[in-house]
Amino acid sequence: MISLANVSARFSNTIGVEGITFEINKGEFVCITGPTGAGKSTILKLLYMEIKPSSGRVTVEEFDSGSITRKQIPYLRRKVGMIFQDFKLLNDRNVYDNIAFALRATGYKRGDVKKMTARVLAQIDLNHRRYHLPDQLSGGEQQRVAIARALVVEPYVILADEPTGNLDPESSKSILDILINIQQKGTSVVLATHDYNMIKGMGFRRIHLVDGKVKEDSMDEPAE
Ligand SMILES: Nc1ncnc2c1ncn2[C@@H]1O[C@H](COP(=O)(O)OP(=O)(O)O)[C@@H](O)[C@H]1O
Ligand SMILES: [Mg+2]
Secondary structure (H helix, E strand, O other), rough: OEEEEEEEEEEEEOOOEEEEEEOOOOOEEEEEEEEOOOOOOOOOOOHHOOOOEEEEEEEEOOOEEOOOHHHHHHHOOEEEEEEEOOOOOOOOOOOHHHHHHHHHOOOHHHHHHHHHHHHHHHHHOOOHHHOOOHOOHHHHHHHHHHHHHHHHHOOOOEEEEEEOOOHHHHHHHHHHHHHHHHHHOOOEEEEOOOOHHHOOOOOOEEEEEEEOOEEEEEEEEOOO
C-alpha cells in the first residue's frame, strides 16, 4: 500500500504541496491531474523518496519517509519505477543495456538479468530493436524502453510523470495502452498529467490538484 498522510513539501521560497492525504491500493490506476505548478511532480518525487516531506508521512509498502535510511533507498527503488517526459535513457548504451543496467547495478545474477530483460523487451514489443542506441529510435520507442527499464525490477508501482508530453497522439495512445496493460497485470500505476482529456472517460481514479492541494479525489465516469 501507498499512503500520504497530511503531507506538505516546502521548498526554500515556495510550497510544492500542502496537506495531502490519500492512499493507493495494490493494482490501482490513479491519475494525478492539475495545471502546471499544481504539485504533480512533487507528489511523484515524494513517492520515489527523492524529496522528503517537510511535514506528514509518506509510506510505500514497508518503507516510511520518516525512518528510511540512505542504504534502504535502492530497495525502495525496486518497488517504485519512475518514467519521465524526457525518457532519461543512457544515450551511449543500447536498448538491452539500458534495461539490464538497473538489474546489474542491484546485483542480479547474469542468467536472471538475461531472462528478466528478455521478458520486458517482449512485453513492450522491442526485441527487434535491442541493439539500437536510443537516438536511433522514435520518441514513442524510447519511452517504451524507459517503461521496460522501470518494469524490469517487477515494482509495486510505476510512476509516470507526463510520459506522453513529448509524443505525437499515436505514440501517446500506445504508451497509455502499455500503462493500462501493466495495471491489468497487477502493478499499480500513478500517471501525472496536466492533460485531463487524455484520460477522461477511461474510468480511472482522478486526484485533481490545484495550488498544491487535493481539490477532488473521484472516480471518472467511463464513457459509454
Ligand atoms: N526544487 C524546487 N525548488 C523550488 N520550488 C519548487 C521546486 N520544485 C517544485 N517547486 C514549486 O512547487 C510547485 C509545484 O511544482 P511541481 O510539483 O513541479 O508542479 P507540476 O508538476 O504540477 O507542474 C511549483 O510552484 C513549483 O515552482
Ligand atoms: Mg510536473
